Amino acid sequence: MKVPLLAFNDKGIYCQQADVYLDPWCPVTNAIITHGHADHARWGHQNYITHYDNVPIIKHRLGDINVTGKDWNESFKVNGVQFSLHPAGHVIGSAQIRVEYKGEVWVFTGDYKTEDDGVSVPYEVVKCNSFITECTFGLPAFKWAPQAEVMTDINNWWAENRAEGKTSVLFGYSLGKAQRLLKHLDPNIGKIYTHGAIENMTEVLRPLVDFPLTTRVTPATKKEDLLGSIVLAPPSAHGSTWIRKMTPFVTGSASGWMAFRGARRRRAVDRGFVLSDHCDWTGLLESIKATGAEKVICTHGYSDIFSKYLQEIGYDARTAHTQYEGELGEMDSKKDVEEERIEEQRE
The missing domain is CATH 3.40.50.10890 (Rossmann fold)
Structure with a gap:
């Protein structure tokens, strides 16, 4: 049986061929990190790879870590697997991770939004066969004003x-x-x-x-x-x-x-x-269509409802359990909470 290029296990999203995890929630040897929010960038990994703009963010939040910065669209290979980072438009330094091996292309979005906020590098459409998308606001009721x-x-x-x-x-x-x-x-x-x-x-x-x-x-x-x-x-x-x-x-x-x-x-x-720093319903659907992906995996948010809708309109869609929390995961890190406690004690 063919092993999928990316698989979900109890530590995170795993690329077995490269022995690399994407945004793992348990300590691992090699981790590629999409952005600095606490549910995606966790302490304890031996080696971190992320976009250059996210390096000072995760160092501020996680302390003394071994981290390597990459530029947008910069390709790097691990055991024959080609990786690259592309703007996600979510927050400063946020990236989608493109993974390619033997002609098969996957994209993991982390968290993303398509509206240019004037702060983050705007979202970039990345063509792929399989697309792992968040669904934080994956209900038709969510429609953002400009x-x-x-x-x-x-x-x-x-x-x-x-x-x-x-x-x-x-x-x-x-x-x-x-x-x-x-x-x-x-x-x-x-x-x-x-x-x-x-x-x-x-x-x-x-x-x-x-x-x-x-x-x-x-x-x-x-x-x-x-x-x-x-x-x-x-x-x-x-x-x-x-x-x-x-x-x-x-x-x-x-x-x-x-x-x-x-x-x-x-x-x-x-x-x-x-x-919101996440896509609304329309943004999610338009993004998925633009990638040309045949297979869509829905993670955190309204994943069950959203994946069911995707199935109804013809996609090979399913859900996958993760420990990402969408907008709730953007709550302050332990370091931020400690800073707040110190501020209060000074009062």
């Missing part, structure tokens, strides 16, 4: 809060969402402050992207300094002692989950903005 419209809403919300003498606290994951928001906030409205975990990650990424000026919230920051400003904070800061300094404040959350009715109430925020 980013420009969402950012106009966010900037208007901030301006309204400023006019009322209130601080705007906007929640977004410390890697990816926070920098995307920062890039498109209007600094003419007021001053932009950041939580320590977001500021630390943004400092890592400033050599790669021209971001507006930010000011870290510290124990020395006075409440009156914050009035009328906007503060970018990770979701885990909500309800913490750290946020008390912001009073009077209004909260907002930028997430794809805000498309669900009741999500804002469940997250106890005043305003929800639908902004």
Whole structure:
């Protein structure tokens, strides 16, 4: 029986011919990493390969690791298997992994989105025979408005809060969402402050992207300094002692989950903005069609529903179990959480 080029086992997505894992969730010898979110880039592997832009990110999050950087479309071979990294458009440094052996081509997306966010290198269509896709928002109900419209809403919300003498606290994951928001906030409205975990990650990424000026919230920051400003904070800061300094404040959350009715109430925020770093339903379908793939493997998210639909429209589609968590997996790493705890203790 022919061994598939890529197979799912209890450690991750495995290429037996090369003895290499893609985004493994258990410690392995050789790992190729798509991006820096905690559910895809884990500590404990002996050797890491990732895109150059992701190297400083995973070093910041994982510490002293043995990591090799690769450029976009740079081919490298391991035991006859050809690998290359291609832009996924998800967050800065995020890649799809192309795997080719004896004329057979697979692509593993990791996490991806097709809209150009002005921060990440835009998504690239990669032709293949088999396509491993996420399905974080794989329901027809998910349809994203253009980013420009969402950012106009966010900037208007901030301006309204400023006019009322209130601080705007906007929640977004410390890697990816926070920098995307920062890039498109209007600094003419007021001053932009950041939580320590977001500021630390943004400092890592400033050599790669021209971001507006930010000011870290510290124990020395006075409440009156914050009035009328906007503060970018990770979701885990909500309800913490750290946020008390912001009073009077209004909260907002930028997430794809805000498309669900009741999500804002469940997250106890005043305003929800639908902004995701993943494909919506249409984006997923258009991406799959563009690859020309005959076989599609659906991983994290609404994989059962999405794969069933793909079968109905003629694809050879199935699901595969992984430990990836989609937008939930973009929650702060242990290092980020520790940074937040230290910030709170300083208060």
